[in-house]
Amino acid sequence: MDSISERHIEDSRVQVTIIASICAGTLLFAIIAMGLGSSSTLDSISTIKIMLGLEYGSDLQSAIIWELRFPRVLMAIIGGAALATAGALMQGCLGNPLVSPLTLGVASGAALGAAFAIILGISIIPDLAIVANAFLFSLAVVAIIIQLGNMRSVSAESYILVGIAITFISGAIVSTFTYFATDAQLSQLTHWSFGSLSRPSLSNVVWISAAIICLMPSAMKWAWNLNTLSLGGDDFAISSGVDPSSTRRNILVLSALMTSIVIAFTGLIGFVGLAAPHMSRLVIGNDYRKLIPCSAVFGSFLMLFADTAGRTIFAPVIIPVGIMLAIIGGPIFMYLLLQNRGVSG
């Protein structure tokens, strides 16, 4: 094998090692996060021992672990991975670095659904009013995306513009609802829009995890197509054997589904889907075969870190993860981007 091929193999090895290291770091941090909380008897070691059945835990300790901490940490890992993956996929297929999972209007649809449930009290499934509405309204946005994708010669810009239009329309309807809402309803809607990992129960998180884990291989399947599309646009993709229209439609539906599944349960969490893919690009480059897993583990780490910080820094007050992500992730994101610009000249 010649030196150019060897260099490529070596570069790939380094990139895989980086992804594995971030993954290991995230798991380690998850163990630490499991031990953090108001219960002084439950440190990380005790928590893990109780979870593995190596140590006896009281009913209260078991409840804290299995009903509070574990769902929250697992939701951070799965939710962060899903939103970051969705962001990376959407940025690539729309050829736009400013795109995030919320760009297509999925989040606005979810917010509208939540507003219907909270302010008007309208829901198809009364027991799960907010979650069901948020999810169904998100799916309505996915249906619009599919319809748009079936139209002839729809461009990447068309998707973004339709997403902006959906955001404005949903925003206007939610604003109209809030005009007539009571203080309690307003407070509930505002709190929902912050985005929090405390809402989903353990069974919710298990179902969310199963759905996201099933969808992840589909994301990887599109890696090569995304490489051609994000590097050179539609003509370049066609000449490489990639159909840009069907690729874009399928990827957007996949991303919107992943986003809907998460934010229906957590509320609006936006920043991780924008920042994690860009942080990953700075570390391992733009090859989607590595960018997708790297974004997923980066997203998990960011979400877990922000949530852990949010529930420990001002304890017993818990700052919602959506807010913490922007407060902590924003400056880190800007620093990395500016530092990279300085190095590259």
Place this chain on the structure above:
Amino acid sequence: MTSLLKIEGLEFSWGTNQVLKDVTLDIGGNEFVAILGVNGAGKSTFLKCVNRILTPAKGTVEISGENIADMSLMDLSKATSYVPQSVKTSFSMSVFDVVMLGRRPHISWRISDNDREKVSETIRFLGLEDFAFRKFDRLSGGERQRVIIAKAVAQDPMLFLLDEPTSDLDLQNQVSIMKKIRRIVSDENSEKSAIVAIHDINMAARFADRVLLIDGGRIKADGTPSEVLTEANIADVFGVSCDIVPEEYGWGSLRILVKDEIEKD
């Protein structure tokens, strides 16, 4: 001998503006075909119709006897590779990875040693070793053009469709790239052909076996460089006067010395 590319009655319009009119053409193996014509004559549109980037309003395009409308894009990209005039990049990759995209039609997911070797070989063939691991968006326009040509070569197609492949290159690289394309096409073991849209008529005269002169979306002349590149044709299509002189340096058979534009009445 079967045709590599057979086009019959090809027509294409942008709205009411008919860009290609009844183009009929037959190209065999080992042919270097240059397409000449003024800006907007339909050269790029023609190449894009052959590669299914654009869908013609009428007519058929067959590659090795198969209608391209019935081929999957993946099969079509194994048969043809297209080099656009320029590539706008959203997210950059290393030069090696860009050239590797040429192997996309041959790869299911995992890169094989054979694909890696092929890319490496192409990088050497086109003299890109010095910046093989630099980011594509940090290259000059000419370097990028050579990388995109390398991607097309790594694709290993039967037919190259090159849209002004030397427009951003310096003089040495213009000659170098044309010689390399010529070398690929001249290899009688492979029967590969190339269709090159180009503005430099001397390059066309030196390297092409055949010249297509396109005027107003129609093929005005089709033949060897000495048959097509006459003073009358050049004056008629390009609106310039010129002298045709015999070539003395061993490449092609003639040289065109452009004198002045011809004033229109």
